[in-house]
Amino acid sequence: GESVGLHLPTLSVQEGDNSIINCAYSNSASDYFIWYKQESGKGPQFIIDIRSNMDKRQGQRVTVLLNKTVKHLSLQIAATQPGDSAVYFCAENAFNQFYFGTGTSLTVIP
Amino acid sequence: GAVVSQHPSWVICKSGTSVKIECRSLDFQATTMFWYRQFPKQSLMLMATSNEGSKATYEQGVEKDKFLINHASLTLSTLTVTSAHPEDSSFYICSASPQGSYGYTFGSGTRLTVV
Numbered sequence: 001g002e003s004v005g006l007h008l009p010t011l012s013v014q015e016g017d018n019s020i021i022n023c024a025y026s027n028s029a030s031d032y033f034i035w036y037k038q039e040s041g042k043g044p045q046f047i048i049d050i051r052s053n054m055d056k057r058q059g060q061r062v063t064v065l066l067n068k069t070v071k072h073l074s075l076q077i078a079a080t081q082p083g084d085s086a087v088y089f090c091a092e093n094a095f096n097q098f099y100f101g102t103g104t105s106l107t108v109i110p
Numbered sequence: 111g112a113v114v115s116q117h118p119s120w121v122i123c124k125s126g127t128s129v130k131i132e133c134r135s136l137d138f139q140a141t142t143m144f145w146y147r148q149f150p151k152q153s154l155m156l157m158a159t160s161n162e163g164s165k166a167t168y169e170q171g172v173e174k175d176k177f178l179i180n181h182a183s184l185t186l187s188t189l190t191v192t193s194a195h196p197e198d199s200s201f202y203i204c205s206a207s208p209q210g211s212y213g214y215t216f217g218s219g220t221r222l223t224v225v
Contacts, residue, residue, distance in 0.1 A: 034213065043116070043203050043216035044154070089153060098144075098214060100153045 012107045019077040021104045023090035026071060032093035035064060035075045038103070039086045047075070047088075082108045112138050112208045116217025123194055123224055131189045131220045133160075133204030139184035140206035144214070145177075148201040160187040160204075194224040 013019045025033070031052040036044035050057045050064045050073075057064050063076040073090050087103045113136040123129050133143055141162045146154040158179055159167040166179035176198075178190040187206075191198055203219040 036216075041201075041219070041221065043219040044205075046213055046215065049213055097156065097159075099156075102153050103151075105151075 009102065010105045010107070012109055013080050014109050015080060015082060017080055019075075019080045019084070019106060019108075021075045021077075021088050021090075021106065023073040023075075023101050024071060025073060025090070025092045025099075025101075027092060027094040027099075028068070028071065030092040030094040033064070033066060033073050034091045034093075034098070035062075035073075036089045036091060036100075037084075037086045038089065044089060077106075080106075080108050082110055084108055112206075112211070112213075112215040114204065114206050114215045114217045116204055116220055118220060119218055120221045121223070123222070125195055125224055126193055128190055128192045129194055129222060131191070131202055131204075131222075133187045133189070133206070133217050135185045135206045135208075138206075138208040140187075141184060141209070143181060143187040143204055143206045145179065145187075145189050146203045146205065148203060148219075150201075154203060157189075160189075162187075191222065194222070196224045198222065199224045 034049045035047040037047050038044045048059045048062050048064050050066050055066050061078045065074045085108045087105050089103045090101045091098045115134045117132045143160040145157045147157050148154050156169050157172045160179045160181040162181045168174050181187040201219050205214045205216045207214045
């Protein structure tokens with residue numbers, strides 16, 4: 001199967017600080033990427049997406065950066081809040097299937 | 111927005127029994143739905159692709175006779191775990207995408223515990 005991995009399995013940040021979650025993917029043919037947030041016991045929730053013809057996309061408090069040269073994806077969360085504590089997954093669309101990374105657990109310290 | 115409803119959210123069953131999990135797209139039609147399995151602190155693993163009106167496509171290593179998938183309508187796919195065993199205990203999640211959309215919406219998941 002495809003390989004989508006995260007550099008950091010856990011991340012702790014102070015409330016109000018910015019968070020950066022990284023993801024490496026392996027398939028250069030992947031043309032679409034999504035970041036999901038999953039809270040304990042719940043299904044993944046869409047956060048933001050980006051297509052391969054873009055290198056940056058911004059949402060509300062979140063920004064996704066895509067570096068196709070090194071096959072790297074990152075999610076930046078501005079002014080991190082306690083409600084942002086969750087596991088974050090990146091996913092790549094390759095050959096019409098989504099492959100998920102391992103996940104990074106983000107803990108926000110009040 | 112697109113909503114996917116999954117039911118039940120939590121089920122406990124005895125070994126040897128079968129459990130059916132439903133996945134419904136509430137405000138859109140989905141010719142394709144996906145079933146995932148997730149172990150604690152691990153990522154989602156695609157089990158199978160459910161195709162409306164035809165047989166499901168299973169990922170390598172997933173037992174077709176163990177995990178029966180039926181996609182009888184454009185808004186409903188079911189996953190039946192047959193002859194459940196404790197090792198089948200897991201979090202099962204479905205997803206679907208509105209036609210013409212790249213994004214996938216996930217159900218809230220079903221926590222299956224086999225005792």
